[in-house]
Amino acid sequence: MKGIRREGSKGRALLPSFSLFSLLSLLSLPPAVARAQSIWVPIDHQMHARVEWWHPHLAGASGITALSGARYFSATFPVGERVAFAFELPFARARMPATVTTPAYADASMGNWYVGLQVGDALEPTAVVGEIGARLSATSDDAFLSTTVGMIGDPERFEAFLPSAASLSAAANIIAHRGSTMARLRFGMTALAYSGSGTGDGSHMLIDYGLMASRDIDRLRIAGAVIGRAATLNEGPFGDRASHVATGTASLSLGAFRPSVSLRLPFEQSMRRISPWTLGVGVDITPRGKRC
Numbered sequence: 001m002k003g004i005r006r007e008g009s010k011g012r013a014l015l016p017s018f019s020l021f022s023l024l025s026l027l028s029l030p031p032a033v034a035r036a037q038s039i040w041v042p043i044d045h046q047m048h049a050r051v052e053w054w055h056p057h058l059a060g061a062s063g064i065t066a067l068s069g070a071r072y073f074s075a076t077f078p079v080g081e082r083v084a085f086a087f088e089l090p091f092a093r094a095r096m097p098a099t100v101t102t103p104a105y106a107d108a109s110m111g112n113w114y115v116g117l118q119v120g121d122a123l124e125p126t127a128v129v130g131e132i133g134a135r136l137s138a139t140s141d142d143a144f145l146s147t148t149v150g151m152i153g154d155p156e157r158f159e160a161f162l163p164s165a166a167s168l169s170a171a172a173n174i175i176a177h178r179g180s181t182m183a184r185l186r187f188g189m190t191a192l193a194y195s196g197s198g199t200g201d202g203s204h205m206l207i208d209y210g211l212m213a214s215r216d217i218d219r220l221r222i223a224g225a226v227i228g229r230a231a232t233l234n235e236g237p238f239g240d241r242a243s244h245v246a247t248g249t250a251s252l253s254l255g256a257f258r259p260s261v262s263l264r265l266p267f268e269q270s271m272r273r274i275s276p277w278t279l280g281v282g283v284d285i286t287p288r289g290k291r292c
Contacts, residue, residue: 038156039186039210039225040249041074042284043122043129043173045084049075052282054264056153056275068094070111070150070161082121086133088114090160092143092150109143111150111160112136112167122175131171131188139163152275155245155266156227159192167192171208180216205232219253243268249280258284 041050055069074088090111098104116133139147141163150161159167171188190206207230214223230242244267251260262280266272 038072038154039184039212039227040247041086041088042076043084043118043120043131043175043184045076045078045081045118045122046286047075047077048284048286049073050282050284052280054153054278054280056149056278058149058152058275059273064149065095065097068146068149069153070157072111072154072157072160074114076118082119084118086114086116086118086131088160090114090150090157092146092153092161094146094149096145105145107143107146109140109146109150109161110138111147112138112162112165114160116169120173125177127175129173129175131169131173133169135159135165135167135169137164137166139165153278155229155243155271156247158229159190162192162194165192165194182214184212186210186212206230207232221251221253221258222249223251224248243271245271247280251284256286258286260284 038052040052042048050072052072052074053069054071055066058064069092071091071093072088073091074086076084076086078084090113091108092111093106093108095106096102096104112135114133114135116131118129118131120129121127122129139161147161147163151158154160159165167190169188169190171186174185176183187209188207190208192204192206194204208228210225210227212223212225214221225247226244227247228242228244232241245264246267247262247264249260249262251258260280260282262282264278264280266275
């Protein structure tokens with residue numbers, strides 16, 4: 001697959017040439033890989049908020065500052081014993097400092113908002129919880145650097161920064177609690193509608209799947225997840241239509257707050273050539289000191 005160089009309006013190359021299937025689809029769709037909320041967003045029907053920041057290490061793209069990446073604010077509000085309202089606001093920012101030959105450049109963009117519902121009794125020892133939601137198009141078409149860095153920084157929610165894109169998603173989660181251990185299996189589908197200037201219109205059906213497990217040791221929680229996504233309406237081998245990432249995280253319960261640090265690694269070589277790893281930091285906030 002031929003590489004693509006994404007350039008700014010001033011004609012200066014902002015990122016190196018990439019051959020990743022998913023980034024190629026970002027610029028020319030189809031295909032695209034999409035997801036609703038992250039598998040890391042708790043499903044427990046408690047009122048809580050979550051703040052995240054994901055910074056990708058871009059191979060061969062020196063100059064992207066350490067504060068560049070994807071940011072999210074999400075919140076969950078229970079509206080009954082079996083129903084909770086979920087909301088997510090993404091934001092991306094990227095900056096390249098000035099060099100001897102090029103001026104400094106920076107841009108930022110609001111991402112595509114997510115609103116949805118979680119349905120099911122998540123506190124049962126073994127529970128099935130459904131999700132349904134939509135992303136509303138809000139990403140700027142002009143913020144090419146921040147949206148690209150945002151998508152590379154969090155491929156799990158790739159569509160959160162797709163310009164001129166809206167999506168409708170549904171997913172089912174099987175959640176098992178056994179003492180201090182929790183496991184969560186997730187399978188979902190997303191209908192993505194895209195209308196971008198110069199790239200044509202399109203609608204695409206996508207699947208996503210993932211497995212997460214965690215264990216609490218006193219206040220410390222160790223967790224890991226493997227996430228996969230695939231486009232269903234495109235031709236070609238499965239390996240060319242899918243992408244997979246593994247994420248490990250450690251968090252510490254401090255009353256109403258649970259700060260965390262995460263490391264994400266892609267499986268596919270094409271993805272590793274763009275960003276071999278991504279660092280994530282975040283905090284979950286549960287009012288009234290409830291542990292999440």
